[in-house]
């Protein structure tokens with residue numbers, strides 16, 4: 001059920017070791033992001049959840065590198081909503097942003113290992 005492509009997580013956190021709890025923690029945050037995006041779509045009277053419903057959200061979501069998000073699983077977490085084609089890119093963008101921030105936090109704490117608590 002995880003939304004995170006674990007193999008790609010290591011690449012996204014290049015230069016750092018990835019602790020065993022990072023993928024699960026990131027998965028939970030992404031699930032929350034999907035649920036929140038659905039709520040936002042509903043609040044706007046839409047049945048379809050789109051990239052613009054994700055908090056990330058820059059204009060360059062599609063250029064954020066390797067896909068960290070399992071596209072086929074997004075729908076499982078978008079309860080009652082249709083998923084627009086651009087949502088995966090926005091979630092991927094969010095995921096990369098979270099990993100980048102987590103790496104910076106680990107670095108700030110003089111650790112070479114990125115952990116769940118860095119997210």
Ligand SMILES: [Zn+2]
Nearest residue numbers: 056058061093
């Ligand atoms: Zn973005």
